[in-house]
Amino acid sequence: MTQPRQQFASDNYAGICPEAMAAIAQANSGSAPAYGEDVWTLAGANALRELFGTNCDVYFAFNGTAANSLALAALCQSYHSVICSGLAHVETDECGAPEFFSNGSKLMVAESPDGKLTPEAVRDLATSRSDIHFPKPRVVTITQPTESGLVYSVAEIEALSAICRELGLKLHMDGARFAHACAALQCDPADISWRAGVDVLCFGGTKNGMAVSEAVVFFDRDLAQDFDYRCKQAGQLASKMRFLAAPWSGVLESGAWLSNAAHGNRCAQRLAHAIADCTDLHLIFPVESNAVFVSAPQPVLDGIRERGWRFYTFIGNGARFMFAWDADPQQVDLLAADIRAAACQQGEAIPA
Amino acid sequence: MTQPRQQFASDNYAGICPEAMAAIAQANSGSAPAYGEDVWTLAGANALRELFGTNCDVYFAFNGTAANSLALAALCQSYHSVICSGLAHVETDECGAPEFFSNGSKLMVAESPDGKLTPEAVRDLATSRSDIHFPKPRVVTITQPTESGLVYSVAEIEALSAICRELGLKLHMDGARFAHACAALQCDPADISWRAGVDVLCFGGTKNGMAVSEAVVFFDRDLAQDFDYRCKQAGQLASKMRFLAAPWSGVLESGAWLSNAAHGNRCAQRLAHAIADCTDLHLIFPVESNAVFVSAPQPVLDGIRERGWRFYTFIGNGARFMFAWDADPQQVDLLAADIRAAACQQGEAIPA
Amino acid sequence: MTQPRQQFASDNYAGICPEAMAAIAQANSGSAPAYGEDVWTLAGANALRELFGTNCDVYFAFNGTAANSLALAALCQSYHSVICSGLAHVETDECGAPEFFSNGSKLMVAESPDGKLTPEAVRDLATSRSDIHFPKPRVVTITQPTESGLVYSVAEIEALSAICRELGLKLHMDGARFAHACAALQCDPADISWRAGVDVLCFGGTKNGMAVSEAVVFFDRDLAQDFDYRCKQAGQLASKMRFLAAPWSGVLESGAWLSNAAHGNRCAQRLAHAIADCTDLHLIFPVESNAVFVSAPQPVLDGIRERGWRFYTFIGNGARFMFAWDADPQQVDLLAADIRAAACQQGEAIPA
Amino acid sequence: MTQPRQQFASDNYAGICPEAMAAIAQANSGSAPAYGEDVWTLAGANALRELFGTNCDVYFAFNGTAANSLALAALCQSYHSVICSGLAHVETDECGAPEFFSNGSKLMVAESPDGKLTPEAVRDLATSRSDIHFPKPRVVTITQPTESGLVYSVAEIEALSAICRELGLKLHMDGARFAHACAALQCDPADISWRAGVDVLCFGGTKNGMAVSEAVVFFDRDLAQDFDYRCKQAGQLASKMRFLAAPWSGVLESGAWLSNAAHGNRCAQRLAHAIADCTDLHLIFPVESNAVFVSAPQPVLDGIRERGWRFYTFIGNGARFMFAWDADPQQVDLLAADIRAAACQQGEAIPA
Known part of the structure; x- marks a missing residue:
């Protein structure tokens, strides 16, 4: 029996990839303004804007739980609800973080045996009640790829965003492994995000080779109003922001x-x-x-x-x-x- | 006129010090369990326990606002209040984060012209009201050194902790620049923390040369109950925790x-x-x-x-x-x- | 076709019963101290203590959603979870109030086809996970009678409280129609509350003939620590408390x-x-x-x-x-x- | 020495005035739909609309702390701040309720020796900082009459609303004793509310002779969006709403x-x-x-x-x-x- 050198229990077991590490080292040259007022943060956000080919609003948070929860809190009032799959990370593995950040927005689990939401399941749940005793549906969140490793096709996302628009819901994408979906589909990142109707994407850096960084990307920029204040208050504004932002330049520009x-x-x-x-x-x-x-x-x-x-x-x-x-x-x-x-x-x- | 190469507006403008950077590089060797179940996290916590010479509970958070707010939330129920100086970072520069994390614990500003709290000011405020319309005083928080750059002496901290014990209050120390106080006083870190009666210390790593790391150190370990859950829910549990913890080993063991x-x-x-x-x-x-x-x-x-x-x-x-x-x-x-x-x-x- | 004079869509459609109304009129004699420092409030609480035959702590809240949510918030930290039936009012009809009052405690729905929880379902859910990504189970809440109109027997409640004690959970009872259960079982109220292991009971006054009043009854008085502050902060402390308390004397002493x-x-x-x-x-x-x-x-x-x-x-x-x-x-x-x-x-x- | 028959420590010591009591008795005739879907609730709201001579949105809450806190929460996100006097009830006597309901909106005390805010004090505070470390000013709240018993003149309120409009702030009025201001000024209620630029008024019923009722009156009806959900989630939706609403008809129509x-x-x-x-x-x-x-x-x-x-x-x-x-x-x-x-x-x- 050979003792394994490497474990595959989680893709969080991996360290920092060379391109991200090089970017950290490069950004560590001298002093720079704090709280994101530096050139590295601008460059990282610009790299994401270029990747998506649109003028989105970009913020960097420390981890995925915070990124998702902050994004949902930006979309919801406390009496709103969020429709998700029963396998969704926000529902199963964030210890109530979405409810905490939003001060009570309830997650509502739609029918989804394999972790993928369907327009029908969203419609059924969102229209099941319309009284004030039931939290008002406001957001649909999907994970791309899902926690079960499945990848939504472009058409599937479009169908979900269509039902969202019809019902007045916003569409949030937990993209903790968004890059893996892009690699699987060999598509333009825009095709499974804003062009398909996604309003806000949490793009995972950690599972993509970074130490500590997630990008919250608002394609509907109106939804980003005061998001910087929200990040600050919730303990997600890095003083040395350049070390969260520069790795994005590193991995995006290199193709890593x-x-x-x-x-x-x-x-x-x-x-x-x-x-x-x-x-x-x-x-x-x-x-x-x-x-x-x-x-x-x-x-x-x-x-x-x-x-x-x-x-x-x-x-x-x-x-x-x-x-x-x-x-x-x-x-x-x-x-x-x-x-x-x-x-x-x-x-x-x-x-x- | 010479254009400055370096600015001194904030000590957050500095990058990562060599010892912290070396520790990150060293920890970046192969895979390691996530969420703090790794050897680097244990070593970082142990280095802090050794520094303080006591078996404290140690947690790593991403930034100082979160560290302070989580620590205060662990000490308070929502109807409690926190006594602080009017210059305290928690009062002036955290955008309501302590109130957010605690779901409403009110900060109450005690008399303090220079940013230092005094036992008299604490007593006056804590005993000014005892009815249920006024949030129940529960914690005193002091910043060491203060936001005005002053350093509490050992005796001053002991006097504050004495009044806290007398009034049933907990003593929290915002040590964003705790190392600077130790350097100024040339004292054993224990002398201005647990030996002087501090219950919880937020020890700043970022202003001490790290990229992203603050240590929340519970000297009263009972107060740390379920603090790991609290960190998780609040978006402060790093999946790749080793990169927050290892720099502590780096700077503590080297003396940096x-x-x-x-x-x-x-x-x-x-x-x-x-x-x-x-x-x-x-x-x-x-x-x-x-x-x-x-x-x-x-x-x-x-x-x-x-x-x-x-x-x-x-x-x-x-x-x-x-x-x-x-x-x-x-x-x-x-x-x-x-x-x-x-x-x-x-x-x-x-x-x- | 005869037009109905009375509707039976909800037992909230009823007005104030004569005994409650008489008590309001009687309490409306002259001035009385505010915020529960009056003789009527003491008498109402004493009437409940006598009914239950134990020295419980009693608080009056305005409605059932608030009573339940405050009681659960008193038992939980934000990272805790509450185990309930899928038909529970707290889950289906309180618009996220429990999550709001507790700042994020997640409700977890246990298997329960008819609205009654079973010890097995509680055990299965409470022991399904023990990692910090999953909110820590802390309370079981049952509704007596259930929202489906079923009545837990004394033995059923005892079995639930036994599993709670075994697993370190607290047992909360939503007794919006607690009186109806007592009437159905023809039992001593103590037998289906504290003697059966219930820690906190929300005893419904509104559905029992009052205008606006629910009693939160802590049989485990340690759990009531600072509950008066909690009520105050959450907007549930009536200034003219006598009008919430006196009806309890009215209906309890008359047998109504x-x-x-x-x-x-x-x-x-x-x-x-x-x-x-x-x-x-x-x-x-x-x-x-x-x-x-x-x-x-x-x-x-x-x-x-x-x-x-x-x-x-x-x-x-x-x-x-x-x-x-x-x-x-x-x-x-x-x-x-x-x-x-x-x-x-x-x-x-x-x-x- | 004569023992006093009546105390004047608080105007909450008074009971229910005859007109309010008669209205309760009258509304207690037979069954009526719950949660405000009844004729009495409509009539109470209409009586307020008539009093103010405008089509405002009206909600009834149980007490003043809740009414104020809910109104402020409707105006604020958690990272916003509320400018108030140091004598304001929301600051001194609500046990952190505004922070609790809003999940962290910070109250900021402006200079106000006598309890009255001035345009200058509001401007100074609101413009003192504009960075994201400081909660973004969003609302000015004034109490009419003030907690010190002073009455703002029409011109004073107009001056405050002018500075609010200039700075993009909303104007909230805590009118726990609004009727006393109207009586003092002998003015049309509209003159010191919407015509003077007040966006939301919390009109106190309890201190005006009711048992349990405060009216939240939105003159800017856009601000009332989903306020019914907010009330429900926060435990402020009365099932037997008629008993909160009818007294308003009683006291308004009688002139009481x-x-x-x-x-x-x-x-x-x-x-x-x-x-x-x-x-x-x-x-x-x-x-x-x-x-x-x-x-x-x-x-x-x-x-x-x-x-x-x-x-x-x-x-x-x-x-x-x-x-x-x-x-x-x-x-x-x-x-x-x-x-x-x-x-x-x-x-x-x-x-x-």
């Missing part, structure tokens, strides 16, 4: 943002293919981005753990593996071999 | 935390001495840490600005200059010369 | 609290019996308190409405009828006749 | 609203005149409404208390007396006599 994501996606495919023929193992969701969800009997999961691998479990007997910019293909192969071995040992899989 | 601060303090003295003989200029507060507050007629302030210097104004005709770890003594001298020249030109000062 | 509830319960039985033999109509839930939920085809529901009756719909083709202290049995009979007629007309029921 | 207030004002004058010639006693503020603030040496205050009178102290050696609709002139004379006697006994006053 996309190659990092594409690498993660490929590693997920690599694992999926390597275990595809195992009887009694199956993929819970199609592998469309950098996540692999493997369903296996408990003894198999135990066997994988015994071989030294860490992973989160998911809906009963599922194991989640995530691949970041730094995933080592040889380690992916090692993981695949250990999964196969665990399955085989239990008589639950026949190694190729 | 103290030498950085001492350097800033010395530069403040350097400026103060260089302009000491100027008629019509005077120091608003004694220079005890890394800040210099110069009072001057408006034409003099204008003259300084015309020579290219940026600074914040303060209580009318005051200019604040702050010196960070990277302050260049030659630039300090240049600033002094320009201040003198501006004063002289107005016939308001006689150059030496 | 119980006879009012028993009357409502009897009217519900009266309706249920009168339509029991209708084919194609059925009761969605057993009639155990003052609510009747009738499932009927849409044309039947339309027919009932056409006959002048107002009602809320519930889970598709269900109609809810609620009976208050003032329900007129002749009007109940008229409603029954109209339901039968509507059903008959559609060929969906055969009148007796 | 104004005669009640005029009576209180006259009683204040009566007391003031009766002690006017006492040496060493003086009025802290001119008596313009229903409050009298008497400054006296401590032994005199003690003597008044020893004679059985209750009162709140105010700024050191001040005693506040308030007169409600039910103040008995003979009791006022008795109070005056006891004050004179207490002063005389101490050799501090010479009875006439």
